[in-house]
Amino acid sequence: MNAPAEDRLFGWKGRGLRLGLGVNAALVYGFLYLPVVVLMVFSFSGSRYATVWGGFSVQWYVRLLDNQVLLSALRTTLVLAVCATLLATVLGTMAAFGLRRLRGRLRGLLETWFFLPVLVPDLVLAIALLMFFVLVAQLQLGLGTLIIAHSVFCTAYVAAVVGARLKGFDDRLEEAALDLGATRWQVFTRIKLPLVWPGILGGALLSLALSLDEFVISFFVTGPGATTLPIEIYSMVKRGVTPEINALATLMLLASIVLATLSILIQSKNSS
């Protein structure tokens, strides 16, 4: 691209437009990253007060390692995320393959149905599950109910991501392989799986990241002894501010960013 089109077309007014857009973009990116920077900077502050700079220190990170409550919450969060993701990846991938075989209205209908848990507001899903677990299934609230609840929305995301990947799949490859004498199983393992694999992995990583961060649904369906990290952070924020949260938040932020980046990179790598 040579001279920006706006300048060419509209002269100085076009330049004004571009300037305005640039200023807006700078402000918005500043707005988006201000809290990130604040968290990271103050996690290294030596002060006891969360908003006063008290010299460089890593004491809050050191303290974090001794905090048994947080470590156990971290364990719960990881177990939950891995279990929910395994469930969701199997169910969601199977569903995506199944949906691909349907035709016409039914397919559209079921695709919407599998995506519905993403569209329903999390609060509504949260109270629905709480009432279901307590009044109908009569399950003890805890890790089990957390895993079931997370698997619901994670399945929807995995089905969507794998489905998007399958859309680019050329059915003629399958037919060609079958004509050449390959068995169904060979077609699946040698052709389909390698092609769809990035979608499955991307969906699983997305599910993992979402489960690690999920708060609202967990807050409603959790029980004694199953506190996740977001729930613990929420109660720390409610109880009062300690700089330990800054350190914890920085670490969680980095973990989420790495996971999300990986998920997006894997998905976009082979599709472009």
Next chain:
Amino acid sequence: MRSRPWLLLLPGLLWLGAFFLLPLAIIAVVAVADRGAPVAWGFGWSAFGRLWDPLVVPVLWRSAWIAAAATLGCLAIGYPLSYFIVRRPKRSRRLWYFLVLIPLAANSLVLLYAWTTILRPAGLLENLAGRLGLLPEAGFGLLWSPPAIIIGLVYWYLPFMVYPVYASMERFDFRLLEAAADLGAGVRTSVVRVLWPQTLPGVVTGCLLVYMQTFCSFVVPDLLGGAKTLMVGNLIQQRFLSLPQDWPLGAALALAVVAALAVVVWISMRVQSRLEG
């Protein structure tokens, strides 16, 4: 294998049927049950009667206008931002777009906490304003007020606006702007009469997504708002988890929210089909 999709679909269908459809249906059942510990199985419409409680109606009203303000805020900064990103060279475009998504993908709860340290009395913002001599005697009083909630909501839900608007701008044929300029249109006319109508479907989708999410958001008003700025999400949460519990009222509120949102979705779909038709 093509003939047996149901074998693959069945586990997912059953799982979501049991743990998604059934729970949603239970909301409707509980809404017409009696208050108990936590629910007594009798049939009655009393929970819907309690919706008209003078404590409830202002909360619904506040949720509606705060969500509208947050949606407008997202549009006001998200629309020009999308234009900015679309006009980047192809190689860097993806990165700019990605940078908008990261805070959403990162832990939002933790970032809201950062906002409380920025907005609180004697927090970072007031500190900075104080140094510049811009701080009024009483402080800004931002935290625990509606403006703080709106800031938090815009922050959290901006990507939901940028995503569809950006997608519609990517499909926009920028040669149309050239045609407009050749025909003598100025910047404003070109943007208002050419770009805006062409990207309106994306704008409608974006507004819809943001409005739906912000209307029943519970975390943002809980952390950035106060007792005087309850939104419907807070009310639902309290009726379920705090004493005195009232699950039927909570369920009725959730139904009211879903019904209100369904109307919004219906209207925007009508607008959408008119735009395309």
